[in-house]
Amino acid sequence: MGGRGRLAAEGGSDIRGLPLEDVFPWLDLKEEQIEKIEVNDNKNRILTLKGKIKKHHINGKHYTSIILTDITELTKLKAKYKQTNCIKQKYEQALESLFEGVIITDSEGKIIYVNKAQEELDNVTKDDVYNKKATEVFNLDKESSVLMQALITKKEVPERHQYYINMVGHAVNIVTYGYPLTVNGKVVGAVAICRDTTKAKELAEMVLDYYDTRSNGQIIKPSAEKAKTRDNLYTFKDLIGNNAAFKEAIRWAQVSAETDSSVLIYGLTGTGKELFAQSVHSHSNRKNGPFIGINCAALPESLLESILFGTVKGAFTGAIDRPGLFEQANGGTLFLDELNSMPLGLQAKLLRVLQDGTIRRVGGTQDISVDVRIISSLNTDPNEAVNKKVLRQDLFYRLAVVSIRIPPLKERRDDIPMLTSFFIGKHNRKLKKSVKDISPEVMQCFLNYHWPGNVRELEHVIECAMVVIGDGSYITLDHLPHYLIECYAQQQDEHDEVNQLVILDADFRKQTHHNNRKKTNYILKHKIDSTERDLIVKILSETQGNVSRTARILGISRQSLQYRLKKYNINRTNLTTVT
Amino acid sequence: MIAQVAGEIVDGCEDQALIIVDEENRILYSNQFALSLASSD
Numbered sequence: 001m002g003g004r005g006r007l008a009a010e011g012g013s014d015i016r017g018l019p020l021e022d023v024f025p026w027l028d029l030k031e032e033q034i035e036k037i038e039v040n041d042n043k044n045r046i047l048t049l050k051g052k053i054k055k056h057h058i059n060g061k062h063y064t065s066i067i068l069t070d071i072t073e074l075t076k077l078k079a080k081y082k083q084t085n086c087i088k089q090k091y092e093q094a095l096e097s098l099f100e101g102v103i104i105t106d107s108e109g110k111i112i113y114v115n116k117a118q119e120e121l122d123n124v125t126k127d128d129v130y131n132k133k134a135t136e137v138f139n140l141d142k143e144s145s146v147l148m149q150a151l152i153t154k155k156e157v158p159e160r161h162q163y164y165i166n167m168v169g170h171a172v173n174i175v176t177y178g179y180p181l182t183v184n185g186k187v188v189g190a191v192a193i194c195r196d197t198t199k200a201k202e203l204a205e206m207v208l209d210y211y212d213t214r215s216n217g218q219i220i221k222p223s224a225e226k227a228k229t230r231d232n233l234y235t236f237k238d239l240i241g242n243n244a245a246f247k248e249a250i251r252w253a254q255v256s257a258e259t260d261s262s263v264l265i266y267g268l269t270g271t272g273k274e275l276f277a278q279s280v281h282s283h284s285n286r287k288n289g290p291f292i293g294i295n296c297a298a299l300p301e302s303l304l305e306s307i308l309f310g311t312v313k314g315a316f317t318g319a320i321d322r323p324g325l326f327e328q329a330n331g332g333t334l335f336l337d338e339l340n341s342m343p344l345g346l347q348a349k350l351l352r353v354l355q356d357g358t359i360r361r362v363g364g365t366q367d368i369s370v371d372v373r374i375i376s377s378l379n380t381d382p383n384e385a386v387n388k389k390v391l392r393q394d395l396f397y398r399l400a401v402v403s404i405r406i407p408p409l410k411e412r413r414d415d416i417p418m419l420t421s422f423f424i425g426k427h428n429r430k431l432k433k434s435v436k437d438i439s440p441e442v443m444q445c446f447l448n449y450h451w452p453g454n455v456r457e458l459e460h461v462i463e464c465a466m467v468v469i470g471d472g473s474y475i476t477l478d479h480l481p482h483y484l485i486e487c488y489a490q491q492q493d494e495h496d497e498v499n500q501l502v503i504l505d506a507d508f509r510k511q512t513h514h515n516n517r518k519k520t521n522y523i524l525k526h527k528i529d530s531t532e533r534d535l536i537v538k539i540l541s542e543t544q545g546n547v548s549r550t551a552r553i554l555g556i557s558r559q560s561l562q563y564r565l566k567k568y569n570i571n572r573t574n575l576t577t578v579t
Numbered sequence: 580m581i582a583q584v585a586g587e588i589v590d591g592c593e594d595q596a597l598i599i600v601d602e603e604n605r606i607l608y609s610n611q612f613a614l615s616l617a618s619s620d
Contacts, residue, residue: 015617020604023617029604041615049596049616062602068613070594 029053029064036071048072101174101194105147107187109134121172121196134192138164146178150190154180159301161197173197175300197303233291234278240422243412249276249404256402257283262354264399266378267406270456273377274337276404281333286373289332292325297341305346309353310361326359329372336376339399340385347392354398374399409451409458416446419455423462424475435466438475441557445477445488477557485559492560533568536561537575545572 015023026039034051041047051068092113095102101118105111111129119125122137129137134147142148146157157178164172174194181189239250256263257280265273274293281291296304310324325334336342342350353359354374358367376399378385385391409416420443424435438446451457465479477485536554543549551561565572589597589610596613600606609617 015606015609015614018606020598020600020606023606023609024598024613025618027598029600039616042617043615047616051596063607064600064604066596066598066600068596068598068616070596070612 024066027053027066029066034068036075046072048075101192101196103134103147103192103194104181104189105134105151105191106189107151109145109148109151109190111137112189117196118194121174121194140164146176147190147192150178150180150192151187154182154187156180161300161303175303195300197300233282234275235282236279238275239272239279240419241412241415242418243407243415245407246412246415249406252402252404253280254283256280256404259402260285260373261401262373262399263375263401264378264382264396264403265375265406266380266382266403268408268452268454269379270454271406271408272455273379273406274335276406277333277335277337277375277377280375281335281373284333284373286332290329291333291335292329293335293337294325295337297338301343301346304342305349306362308346309349309359310364312361312364322361324359324361326353326370326372327368330370331372333373333375336374338379339376340378340380340390344389344392347395351392351395351398354395409454413447416458417443419458420446420462423459424466426459427463427466431463431466433466433469434473435469435475436473438462438465439477441477442475442480445480445484448491449484449487477559480559482559485557486563489560489563529568532564533570536564536568537570540570540572541575545575547572 020027020029026037027034032053034049034053036048036050038046038048048071049068050071051066054065054067056063056065095113095115098115098117101121102113102115103111103118104113110131111134112131114122114124114126114129122129124137135141135145138145140148140162142152144162146160146162149157159175159177162174162176173196175197176192176194178190178192180187181191236250236254239246241247253263253265253276263277263280265276267273277293278291281287294304294307299307306324308324308326310322310327313321336350339347353370356367357371358369360367378391380390382391382396382400382403386393386396420438424437427433428435446458453460461481461484462475464481465475469475469479472479477488480488536550539550539553540546543553547561547565548558551558554561556564564570589595592610592612594612595610596616597608597610598606598613599608
């Protein structure tokens with residue numbers, strides 16, 4: 001049995017007299033300090049030790065004392081601290097990179113962290129605000145401070161609009177919300193996220209000013225693609241298409257134009273919901289009144305409320321007497337685009353307005369009668385929006401007296417040739433070009449593509465092609481965006497393979513048994529791929545890697561060749577394939 | 580004598596080891612914790 005086990009068992013008295021180097025061979029008495037050593041103890045645990053060695057001279061004799069301190073736990077704690085600090089730094093870096101302001105307080109409401117965005121928002125440095133009460137820094141009371149509310153209620157504080165003067169005297173408009181921070185169920189602080197809406201507020205003021213100055217004219221939302229005045233709002237003549245479902249949508253819109261009922265238009269993005277809304281207005285009895293559109297997804301709830309219903313002076317700091325869009329649309333039509341993005345709280349207020357026919361400005365006490373027709377739109381199915389609770393059911397029934405579904409482009413592919421001609425004509429005038437048509441290959445590409453962006457995407461693709469076409473007369477695959485080509489080439493590829501397999505399969509069918517055919521088809525597909533790859537490599541070698549020339553020789557477009565180079569991992573610079 | 584006094588002070592100490600050796604580096608005293616570190620080789 002070894003010395004350590006024996007020594008430990010016998011209480012250590014028998015190590016007296018033994019040479020130090022036999023019992024503690026890892027000790028070096030030449031040093032005065034033992035910085036850090038790792039030693040196994042008698043329970044086979046690894047201990048970290050540091051120590052001191054001192055020489056003593058007593059009564060003419062020399063002694064040496066060695067004191068070793070166990071720093072195992074301390075070392076582990078240091079490592080843990082280092083690791084925690086590293087994580088903390090990563091989180092801080094993430095918070096610093098946010099565009100939104102972040103303020104964190106301790107449980108007493110004293111600020112312990114603000115990120116860079118918040119520093120810029122308030123024009124302060126971290127040192128200016130650290131360890132100060134949030135209520136003092138922002139000149140707020142316990143009720144108005146989301147941080148204090150989060151600490152007091154121990155619950156999330158929903159989004160609210162705040163206006164304050166920062167420490168250097170600048171007015172700041174923010175939308176903010178707060179959360180309590182808990183550790184083991186105990187609230188240890190709070191965090192507030194602040195979005196600067198000063199610029200959005202200024203923009204909203206400009207929008208309202210714009211409406212104010214033109215209160216007698218036809219007005220559409222400024223974000224509309226084509227600025228239209230009283231005489232050039234879209235009409236039903238602008239709705240291009242012969243598809244049966246599309247024509248049915250137009251028929252419903254025409255019927256609804258003859259009534260004063262609320263209309264709900266729904267369809268995917270880019271299907272032309274606003275064109276329908278304007279057309280209904282243009283053919284209604286309200287055509288001489290204003291048409292005002294607002295995108296409900298573009299603005300936060302508090303701002304949207306002020307814009308829709310107006311404000312009275314003193315409603316909140318900085319608020320002035322101003323009519324909202326409901327008042328300005330009086331006698332006309334208000335188009336609420338992307339209604340499913342409107343917060344539910346505001347939907348409830350909208351429902352009250354529709355039921356009572358009156359609005360009350362934010363901060364006001366007076367009810368104002370309005371005569372406004374509402375046309376709204378959803379970019380999703382209404383039932384789905386109700387089920388997902390992004391649209392109040394009662395509001396849906398109120399707004400969808402007439403509901404019109406606009407089919408997506410993939411459901412009306414038969415309209416693609418007509419729409420293509422229309423957009424070519426439109427952009428010929430706009431870009432001063434003389435493009436005649438698209439190549440048959442492009443038409444095939446258009447007809448096969450699934451068009452997630454619908455008619456808007458088709459128009460953009462054509463506009464883009466007409467920009468890059470130069471003086472050409474026909475749009476070819478070379479003028480299309482890469483993603484469209486890749487999609488087309490892939491479909492062509494599958495189509496070609498299927499065709500070849502079908503032809504050859506007919507011969508094989510005469511000769512082989514049904515069970516062998518699947519195997520044959522697989523082998524054949526592999527063979528076709530291999531032949532195609534070899535041919536591309538061969539022609540590329542002959543043209544010294546020139547893609548355009550290779551494509552020309554192979555009789556395919558450059559994009560189609562690029563797709564195949566990628567598919568077969570062909571590196572045209574050294575003409576090797578990675579398989 | 581010195582070792583005895585030192586021993587009384589540090590013998591029960593669980594995170595500090597004390598070893599005292601004479602001029603020939605032979606062990607005169609080691610406390611319990613030092614003993615747990617003694618090599619068995």
